[in-house]
Amino acid sequence: MIGKIFSVALFGESHGPGVGALIKGCPPGIKIDEEHISLELSKRRIRDPRVSTQRIEPDEFDILAGIYKGYTTGAPILIFIKNKNIESKHYEEIRFKPRPSHADYTAYIKYHGYNDYRGGGIFSGRITAAMVAAGAIAKKVLEKFSIEVLSYIKSVGDIELNTDIPIDKIREKTYLSPVRCPDEETSRKIYEFISKVREMGDSVGGIVETIINGVPPGLGDPPIDTLDGDLAKAILTIPGVKGIEFGEGFKLSRQLGSDANDPFIIKSGKIMTMTNKSGGINGGISNGMPIVFRVAFKPTPSIYKPQRTVDLKEMRETTIRLKGRFDPCIAIRAVPVVESISSIIMTDHLLRWMAWEKYLEGNR
Numbered sequence: 001m002i003g004k005i006f007s008v009a010l011f012g013e014s015h016g017p018g019v020g021a022l023i024k025g026c027p028p029g030i031k032i033d034e035e036h037i038s039l040e041l042s043k044r045r046i047r048d049p050r051v052s053t054q055r056i057e058p059d060e061f062d063i064l065a066g067i068y069k070g071y072t073t074g075a076p077i078l079i080f081i082k083n084k085n086i087e088s089k090h091y092e093e094i095r096f097k098p099r100p101s102h103a104d105y106t107a108y109i110k111y112h113g114y115n116d117y118r119g120g121g122i123f124s125g126r127i128t129a130a131m132v133a134a135g136a137i138a139k140k141v142l143e144k145f146s147i148e149v150l151s152y153i154k155s156v157g158d159i160e161l162n163t164d165i166p167i168d169k170i171r172e173k174t175y176l177s178p179v180r181c182p183d184e185e186t187s188r189k190i191y192e193f194i195s196k197v198r199e200m201g202d203s204v205g206g207i208v209e210t211i212i213n214g215v216p217p218g219l220g221d222p223p224i225d226t227l228d229g230d231l232a233k234a235i236l237t238i239p240g241v242k243g244i245e246f247g248e249g250f251k252l253s254r255q256l257g258s259d260a261n262d263p264f265i266i267k268s269g270k271i272m273t274m275t276n277k278s279g280g281i282n283g284g285i286s287n288g289m290p291i292v293f294r295v296a297f298k299p300t301p302s303i304y305k306p307q308r309t310v311d312l313k314e315m316r317e318t319t320i321r322l323k324g325r326f327d328p329c330i331a332i333r334a335v336p337v338v339e340s341i342s343s344i345i346m347t348d349h350l351l352r353w354m355a356w357e358k359y360l361e362g363n364r
Contacts, residue, residue, distance in 0.1 A: 002234050002341070003348035004225070005355070006141070008134040012081075014119030014126040015088045020080040021134040023066065025351065028074030030140050032067050037079070040136040041129060043336035048178045050195040052333060054325040057085050059129055072137070079133045083126070088118040090323040096312040097320050101301035108312060125239045125330060128337040135340020138347040147214040147346060150174070151339040153181040154209035154294060156329055159193055161186045167213065180335040190332075198328040201304030206331025208295045208338045212346060215280065217271075217288035218357075219349040226284025227349055228293075234341045235295055240330045243296035247279025262289075295338055297331035 002008045005025045012019030041059040046052035059081055066077030095117060098104035103123035107115045115121050142149070152174045154161055161183050173182035179194065181187040197204045220227030232244050252260045262273035273289055280291035306321045327333060 002237065002344055003230075005351045006138065006344065006348040008131075008344050010127055010130045010134075012083075012127065012130065013116045013121045014083070014124030015091075015121075016083060016116060018080055018082040019127050019130040020061075020078065021130040023077040023079070023134050023137055025348075026066070026072050026074070026077055026137055027141065027351070028072055030072040030137070030144070031070060032072060032137060032140055033070055034061075034063070036140070037061065037063075037133055037136045040132050040139070040336065040340070041081070043175055044129060044132055044333055046178055046333055050198060051178055051191060051328060053327045055085050055087075057083065057126075057129070060084070061133060077137060079130070081129050081133060087324065091118045094320055094322070097309050097318060098312065099301055099320065099322065100307050100309060101298070105312075120239075123239060125327070125333070128238060128334070131238070131337050131344075132340045135336075135343045138340070138343035141347045142343055142350070145214070145350060147212065147350070149210065149212050149339050149342045149346065151208050151210040151335045151342070153177075153179055153190065153332055153335060154207040156190045156206040156331060157193055157197075157204045159186065159189050160207075167211070170211070174335065179329075179332045194329045194332070203300035203303050203326070203328050203330075205297050205299045206329055208297065208331055208335055210291075210293055210295070210338055210342055212280070212291040212342060215286045215288065215291055215346070216353070217286055219346075219353045220281070220283075220285035221349075221352060222284040226281075227286055227291075227345075228279075228281045228284060230349065231291075231293065231342060231345050234345050235338065238295075238334060238337050238341060240297045240300070240334065241295055242298045244293055246281060246291075246293045248277045249279075249294065252277065295334075297329075297334055300327050300330045302326040 007024045009022040045056060047056060061079055061081040064078040064080055066073055066075045150170050152170050161181060165182050170182045174180055177187040179187055179190045181190055228246050235241055235244050260277055262275045262277055265272055265274050276289045279293055280286060280289040302322055304322060306319050309318060309320050311318050
């Protein structure tokens with residue numbers, strides 16, 4: 001379960017009937033139309049086979065509960081997304097030969113071989129469709145409070161977008177790029193690089209940067225449910241994530257305090273900081289500055305090159321050469337997923353904060 005007041009449970013497997021999300025704690029009266037959810041789901045789909053998988057799902061969905069006449073009712077919302085483009089035959093050949101760096105082996109041990117191994121089962125990137133559907137609901141709540149979550153590709157391999165990009169350009173250009181990078185020149189370089197990697201039968205990792213604007217100061221519940229801690233835990237549920245850093249992150253470990261600190265100033269009657277090296281969070285609580293963090297995605301473990309593994313039945317070393325449909329870079333399709341998971345956590349902490357403030361108002 002992701003979140004406490006606004007909470008999301010995910011279900012389904014890659015090659016089962018479908019995947020879905022159960023959303024609890026959404027306030028009543030939020031206008032939701034199916035077109036909005038469809039638009040969010042479409043952001044996951046990249047139809048260019050040079051940089052993405054050949055498995056293209058239409059992401060047809062049913063809203064089974066919680067929304068009536070276009071508005072949330074306050075009851076739990078259940079969204080089911082159908083799986084239609086399934087090819088399971090290749091997974092029978094490697095049933096007992098775990099793919100390196102996949103969850104095949106750990107799932108086999110954890111579930112004693114009863115897990116659905118087709119397409120990775122619950123560990124597949126297919127589950128991210130349910131994350132995006134739930135995120136579509138969360139975004140509508142945040143919209144009412146002028147909070148906006150924007151994610152984009154910061155780097156792929158050694159190719160990095162190292163110039164500051166205006167927020168308007170991130171908003172307008174990210175999803176026009178086949179690799180979800182708002183800078184045209186960097187996007188072209190990344191596209192060509194991923195294309196070459198795919199031709200080699202290999203894969204590559206990448207970094208997604210996220211900026212959350214309009215966040216009021218005071219969100220976060222230390223010492224356990226810190227805002228950055230909850231964001232990190234939720235982001236790590238996305239398949240392929242191996243790291244997250246806020247603000248200048250690990251770079252701060254190489255700086256002096258006099259360089260790393262964000263001095264406070266007053267601008268237009270509001271308390272702000274001159275810099276934002278902490279990424280908008282201090283002590284696990286939002287400070288009113290934009291929240292900024294980066295998420296590292298590993299290369300897709302499924303590649304077309306021969307790899308060493310073991311045969312779990314015969315207890316011997318062997319090799320596998322995978323068949324099927326794989327993303328050469330999962331990071332580019334993960335951009336809307338990071339947006340969605342971040343939106344869920346921000347909605348949850350916003351509602352917690354509002355309850356806190358309401359209590360304080362009644363006891364002053």
